[in-house]
Amino acid sequence: MPEPTAPVAPHPANTIAFQGRPGAYSHLACHQAFPDMVALPCHSFEDAFGAVREGTARLAMIPVDNTVAGRVADVHHLLPRGGLHIVAEHFVRVNHHLLGLPGSSIDRLRSAESHVHAIGQCRQFLRRHQLQALVVADTAGAAQDVATAGDPTRAAIASQLAGELYGLVSLASNIEDAEHNTTRFLVLAREPEDPGPATDPVMTTFTFTVKNRPAALYKALGGFATNGVNMVKLESYIDGTFSQAQFYADIMGHPSHDGVHLALEELGFFSHSVEILGVYPAHPFRQQIG
Structure with a gap:
């Protein structure tokens, strides 16, 4: 053999x-x-x-x-x-499913477990069906635990894929409170994959740290407004001394586009450092929500 x-x-x-x-x-x-x-x-x-x-x-x-x-x-x-x-x-x-053992039903359930965010995103459903919410480490882990326990009174909030992998059935689908979830x-x-300036639309993501001067951030970002560059995201992170912040930004456009090039050049003048994390095609989803 x-x-x-x-x-x-x-x-x-x-x-x-x-x-x-x-x-x-x-x-x-x-x-x-x-x-x-x-x-x-x-x-x-x-x-x-x-x-x-x-x-x-x-x-x-x-x-x-x-x-x-x-x-x-x-x-x-x-x-x-x-x-x-x-x-x-x-x-x-994100389409949350209420996953239970084959043969179970919502009427038999006493609890639903999942990640804290998934629990928070399904509050109305849980309240309506009077299910005790149990917070665990992650959604897929909740599905695995419910399948292993074999208790028809327990359910998990997770993806349909998790149900398929762990042998659970969907007792209710799309149970999240917000339709836009x-x-x-x-x-x-490991290596950048620049799609080139001809790609449209294209995203550029970068971080920067402004100089510790009055109105430095205002001046650093001014070039994006004057050059018509759409900044779709800006977040800050304070340093260990609480004296200056690092910023993360997403913009529409390629660094070699005239407007983006000028905006990044002005940004560099008012910043200690500018680091591009990636240049990549914008996902079609952006056009749906634009």
């Missing part, structure tokens, strides 16, 4: 890393954006960054913002020092 063969590890060039357990929304984003790639679950965001830096994966799918929960904690601090480059963006409409993801790689 032949010896069983060991499973073949996925080739790094065809692997995309994400944070979380199989079935997480980051896993779903990998499937949507890169259906032919193997998704690699990682314990933390740092591990997902590390998988790309060390060559275990070619790409990483990292969430940065949600229309309900806001920015994803820690990710914006990792981006400037993570050693990776943004090469794409992807948007996922959407998460933005960034795709990271």
